Every structure is written in C-alpha cells, then in structure tokens.
Amino acid sequence: MIQKLLLASCLLWAENVAATSLSAPEPPSAETNRPFSTTAWLAGDLVVSPATLPAFTTAAGTPSAYQTILINGTGLTGDVTVTASAGFEIAWLENGPYGSSQVLTQLGGTVTNVPLYVRLAGNTLGSFTGTVTVANTGSASRTVAVSGTVTAAPTPNPVPVLTSISPSSGGHGPPIVMDLNGSGFVPGATVSMDLTRIISTTYVSSTHLRALVQLPSRATSVQARVIVKNPLPGGGDSAPQMFNILATAPIITSFSPSSGPVGTAVTIQGYNLYLFSGGATVSFNGTQAILIPPTPSGEQITAVVPAGATTGLITLANKNGAAVSATPFVVTASPPPFFENFEQGTKTSYTPASVALASGGWTFGEALIGTTAGADKFNGSKSARLRGGGFVEMDVDKPNGAGVVTVSAATYSTETGVSFLPEISTDGGVTYTSLLTGPAPVLTPNLTTYSFTANRGGNVRLRFSSSNLNASTNPRINIDDVGITNFTVTSSQRKQGLPQLVVYPNPAQNYLTVATGSSRPTQVTLHDLTGRVVLPQVTLPASQRLTLPASLPQGSYLLQVNSQGEQRMIRFLKQ
Structure with a gap:
C-alpha cells in the first residue's frame, strides 16, 4: 500500500515538472517595460538615469568634479552592485570614499532615487571611455556610458x-x-x-x-x-x-558747496583729515562747527556752517597739525520763510498748466521752466521763462503775510524791451494788487534781484506777469528765486498808502473814478506795464473822474495815485 502511494506521488511530481518546463514565459507588460527573455523571466526591474554622462576633464593627479547617476528599482533580490570601467571611480557619497566598485545593500526589494557619484580618477594621462554598470540578481543589468580626458598638470608657480x-x-x-x-x-x-x-x-x-x-x-x-x-x-x-x-598733517583739497547760509552742510575733501584716535575740528572763519554724518574719514568730513560764522577760510585741525582752505567759504543770508527757485519742477511747453514745485503748486500761463544755459538766466539750473501774455502765480496761500518780496529777473537770451509786474493777493487769488510804487524795473540780460515792500498780513499769494501783452510773442523774460518774508506789525510801521482808495470801473472803457475817501486834491499818472508814462500827471476834478484818452489802446495799465502825501499804484484793464 505504501509503495503504491509513493509511486502515485512520483508520477504527479513528474507531470508538474513537465508542465512547467513546457510553458512559455510571460510576455512583458506595458506597465513594467521589462525586457523579454526567451530563456527566463526576471521579476525585478532596475532603472538608471541618465543613459550617458557628459564628458569629464581633469589634470593629471587631480580627480575631476563628480557627476550623478540616479538608481531606482522594484522587485529586486539581493544587493545592488555597481562597477566602473578603468579610469573612473564611483561612491555613494559626494566626498567618497571612491572606488571602482560599490555595493548597495537592500532588503525590501525596492530602491528609490539613490544617487551614485561618478568621477574621472585622473591617475593616468589620456582619453577614457567605458560604462558604469548597475546589476542585481533579480533584474537585468543597466549601464551608463562615460568618457573623459586627463591632461597634463600645469607647472606650479614658484614662491616669489x-x-x-x-x-x-x-x-x-x-x-x-x-x-x-x-x-x-x-x-x-x-x-x-x-x-x-x-x-x-x-x-x-x-x-x-x-x-x-x-x-x-x-x-x-x-x-x-x-x-x-x-x-x-x-x-x-x-x-x-x-x-x-x-603721521602727516591734514590737507584740504576742496569743499562743496562754496557758499551758503548758516546751517548749510559743507563737505570737505582732502587727506589725513580725520583721525579715529583723535578726531578733528572744523571752523568757518574762526567759528567752530559741528561734524555731521556721513561718518568722517581721512579723505572726507562734513560740517555745518555755525551760527555767527562769517565769510572766510575753512580751518581743519587734528593731532597731526592744521590746514586751511585755498579759497573762502561765502556765508550768505538765510533764505526767507517762503522761497521758490523752480529747481524741482518740469514744464517744457507754454501751454497753461499747474506745476508742482518745492513751495507748492504754481500756475504757468504762456510760461515754462527754462533750462537752456546761456539763454535762460538762473542761479541754479532752472528758472521760469515767460513770453508775451505770460504769467506765473501761486496756487496756494502763504500764511503769516508778506513783509518783503524778493525776486530775480532778467531778459531771456539777448532780447530787450520787456519787464515784469509783481502783484499780491490777499483773497486767495481772486484779485491782485501791484507791488510797484513806480515804473517797472528795467531788465538786463544779467539776472538781478529786486525787492518790493508788501506789508500784507494774513494769507497771501504772488503773481508775476510779463509786460509784453502780445500773447505768444517775444521778447521773453526769466523769473527766479522768489522769496517772501513774514509780515510783522510794529508800532512804527507805516501803513499802506491810501488805504481807502477805490478805483472803478475795472475793466474800464472811457473813464475811471478815483475815490480816495478825502476831499483833498488827487494827482494821477498813467503808466504802461514797462513803466513808461502814457498820460502825464494830472489833478482830478471834484468829480474824481479821469477821462481816458480815446487813442489809448486796449490792455493793462498802472494808475499811480498821489494824495494826502501818500501814494499807491493800481493796475486796471482798458477795454
């Protein structure tokens, strides 16, 4: 009975072996992309990238820079072994140790993005080609092509x-x-x-x-x-x-700016100016100044013009000695509370527009900001340029009134026969009154500063107009550096002349009524905007009416009124 059972078992085993040996291997699937083998099917799959590394280069005696291969695998059995062709070295860490072969131990059958570092050994001169082979008993082997050149090492430089x-x-x-x-x-x-x-x-x-x-x-x-x-x-x-x-004495080579009021920051250039172990002192014509940032150095130091300083040489002293500037620093008067030099604005056409300036907005009509050196006259690099019918006026009020108004003006280029009219408003620019107490100034090609006493309290605005009333024509003028001091009332200050004066109608056609608020005699003189007398002085009749000459052209004029020992100038428009 036992012999029969053993015989049956042997027959069953033989049938199974025969069936196994005669069955065809499973074809590859699209998912695994495993290679088809007619002899055996391997369950594992190795993937390496890239397929080829760029060529290596190095000098003899020095390994090349490394390049990296990434290894992935599934269904693996046993360890992964990697070998490199002669002349190349491999390692699992970028800093080594490197060798011609390496082993990756794995137990789970899977490896993911394992880096392998490859380099040209550099032991022998010549060109090298070969492969890096990655193998596993459960998968087909994979190879990466490598190549490189080892050149002769350069001759070392000597110690000088x-x-x-x-x-x-x-x-x-x-x-x-x-x-x-x-x-x-x-x-x-x-x-x-x-x-x-x-x-x-x-x-x-x-x-x-x-x-x-x-x-x-x-x-x-x-x-x-x-x-x-x-x-x-x-x-x-x-x-x-x-x-x-x-340790040498200081030397002043230059300073900038060359002039300015008290409070101006002056940068001094030179050598051995500031000693970090002893500092330095700076004086303006004998008055000591304070130093300000940036941090002083041996070649540059910045000081502020001190109160009480006057025009004179700059002196710098330190532990090594003292130096004086070759030229004096000119101490100028401090700018007034309101000052406009037109340096921050930009306007390149005569089209009317408001321009944002340092002092606020200004309206330019038939005017622009001129920058042409030699033709435009300015103290910096810009000024207002007005042509016929042109004006510039403040868009916002200045508080604290106006004591004295200063302005610099000149004719544009070499043009002649034109002046300007300064006016002030105390009602937000609704109406303006001339600041002239006589003829308009005679302008020259040289920028000249003019002063006008305003003595107006409260909020004020200024307007400067060209005396050329023909719109869009030449001659032209430049206006620059407008200043206004605050108005301070003192017991001895003289009031504005003829405070009750009223002139009407304005605009006028045939006549003007000049009401002074007094029955005393009143004399009037008529000027054009250049200051030229167009109607000599006359004494008004009891009616206080001035008949305008029929031949007087239309345009703006200045009426000079004298009465009770006082004088006032009124601008009006003839229609």
Whole structure:
C-alpha cells in the first residue's frame, strides 16, 4: 500500500515538472517595460538615469568634479552592485570614499532615487571611455556610458622673493606708485600691505611689480608689512618688506558747496583729515562747527556752517597739525520763510498748466521752466521763462503775510524791451494788487534781484506777469528765486498808502473814478506795464473822474495815485 502511494506521488511530481518546463514565459507588460527573455523571466526591474554622462576633464593627479547617476528599482533580490570601467571611480557619497566598485545593500526589494557619484580618477594621462554598470540578481543589468580626458598638470608657480620696495615710507595723501623688486614674480601676482588699500598691481617682469597704493591717515607712525603673492597652482606668499606709514598733517583739497547760509552742510575733501584716535575740528572763519554724518574719514568730513560764522577760510585741525582752505567759504543770508527757485519742477511747453514745485503748486500761463544755459538766466539750473501774455502765480496761500518780496529777473537770451509786474493777493487769488510804487524795473540780460515792500498780513499769494501783452510773442523774460518774508506789525510801521482808495470801473472803457475817501486834491499818472508814462500827471476834478484818452489802446495799465502825501499804484484793464 505504501509503495503504491509513493509511486502515485512520483508520477504527479513528474507531470508538474513537465508542465512547467513546457510553458512559455510571460510576455512583458506595458506597465513594467521589462525586457523579454526567451530563456527566463526576471521579476525585478532596475532603472538608471541618465543613459550617458557628459564628458569629464581633469589634470593629471587631480580627480575631476563628480557627476550623478540616479538608481531606482522594484522587485529586486539581493544587493545592488555597481562597477566602473578603468579610469573612473564611483561612491555613494559626494566626498567618497571612491572606488571602482560599490555595493548597495537592500532588503525590501525596492530602491528609490539613490544617487551614485561618478568621477574621472585622473591617475593616468589620456582619453577614457567605458560604462558604469548597475546589476542585481533579480533584474537585468543597466549601464551608463562615460568618457573623459586627463591632461597634463600645469607647472606650479614658484614662491616669489621680494627683496626691496621703493618708496619705503610715506603718509596719507594722493595714491603713490610703489615699485617692488625681487624674483619669481608671475602674471597675476598681487601685492598686499597692512592697514592699506592697494588700488592695483601691475606685472612688469619676473623681477619687477608696480602697485598703486592709497596710504591711510594715522595719528602716529606705524610699520606695515608689504607682501607679494603668486597665484595657484603652487605660488604662495613672499617674505615681507617693511613700509613706514607716517603721521602727516591734514590737507584740504576742496569743499562743496562754496557758499551758503548758516546751517548749510559743507563737505570737505582732502587727506589725513580725520583721525579715529583723535578726531578733528572744523571752523568757518574762526567759528567752530559741528561734524555731521556721513561718518568722517581721512579723505572726507562734513560740517555745518555755525551760527555767527562769517565769510572766510575753512580751518581743519587734528593731532597731526592744521590746514586751511585755498579759497573762502561765502556765508550768505538765510533764505526767507517762503522761497521758490523752480529747481524741482518740469514744464517744457507754454501751454497753461499747474506745476508742482518745492513751495507748492504754481500756475504757468504762456510760461515754462527754462533750462537752456546761456539763454535762460538762473542761479541754479532752472528758472521760469515767460513770453508775451505770460504769467506765473501761486496756487496756494502763504500764511503769516508778506513783509518783503524778493525776486530775480532778467531778459531771456539777448532780447530787450520787456519787464515784469509783481502783484499780491490777499483773497486767495481772486484779485491782485501791484507791488510797484513806480515804473517797472528795467531788465538786463544779467539776472538781478529786486525787492518790493508788501506789508500784507494774513494769507497771501504772488503773481508775476510779463509786460509784453502780445500773447505768444517775444521778447521773453526769466523769473527766479522768489522769496517772501513774514509780515510783522510794529508800532512804527507805516501803513499802506491810501488805504481807502477805490478805483472803478475795472475793466474800464472811457473813464475811471478815483475815490480816495478825502476831499483833498488827487494827482494821477498813467503808466504802461514797462513803466513808461502814457498820460502825464494830472489833478482830478471834484468829480474824481479821469477821462481816458480815446487813442489809448486796449490792455493793462498802472494808475499811480498821489494824495494826502501818500501814494499807491493800481493796475486796471482798458477795454
């Protein structure tokens, strides 16, 4: 019975073996992309990338920079082994250890994005080609093509020898040229020196270098090492030569600006100006100033013009000595509370528009901001340019009234026969009154400052108009540097002349009524806007009416009124 059972088992085993050996291998699937084998089917799958690495290069005796291969795998059995062709090395870490073969131990059958680092060993001269092979018993092997070239190593540079330097001493001042003599210098050699800025190093020959050196400011003399350094490969530092950096007196080479009022920040340029162990003092014509940022240095220092300073030389002193400027700093009067120089605005056409300036908005009519040097006249780089019918007026009020109004004016280019009319408003620009107490100033091609007493309280605005009433025509004028002082009433201050004066109608056609509020005689004189008399002085009749000449052209005019020992100028429009 037992023999029969054993025989049946043997027959069943034989049938199974036969069935297994005769069955066809399973074809590859689209999902796994495993290769088809006619001899056996391997369940694992290795994937490596990239298929080819870019060519390596290195010099003999030095391994090349590494490149990376990524290894992935599923269904693996046993460890993953990697081998590299002759001349190449591989490692699991970028810093090694490197060898011709490596083993990746795995137990779960899967590896994911494992980096393998590959480099050209550089042990032998020549060109190399080969592969890096990644293998596993459960998968087909994978290869990555590699290639590279090992070139001869460059000849190392010698260590330089520095035997002398010239000069061997000096103090803070303009950069000096230092000649360095020795041997073994190569192109690319550099010079260094303690406490000192080397601006540039020039290779002259293997025995001669030349350096441009900026020495520092010092309160006491000090020895500094001078060294020559040759670059890699090889190279290195020479033995030092010693340079004596001297403590020298300050030198003022320039300052800016050249003028300004009290409170102006003045930047002084020079050498050995500020000593970090002792500082420095600055005086304007004997009056000591305070220093302000930026941080002072041996070559630059900034000071503020102090109260009480007057025009004179700038003096700078420190522990090493003192220096004075070659030219004086001119202390000017402080600008008034309101000041406009037209430097911050931009307007390039005569089309009417409002322009944002430092003092606020201004309306320009038949006017622009001129910047043409030689033709436009200005104290900075800009001024207002007005042509026929032109004006500029403030868009916003200045508080605290107007005491004295100053303005600089000139004719544009070489044009002549034109002036300007200064006017003031105390009602937000609704009406304006002339500030002239006589004829309009005669302008020249040179920018000239004019002053007008306003003595108006409260809020005020100014307007400046061209005396050329023919719109869009020449001649033209420039207006610059408008200033207004605050109005302060004192017991001795004279009131505005003829405060009750009323002139009407305005505009007028045939006559004007001039009401002074008094029965005393009144004399009037009629001027055009250039100040030219167009109607000589006459005494008004009891009716206080002035008949305008029928031949008087239409336009703006100035009526000068004198009565009771007082005078006032009124602008009106003839229609």
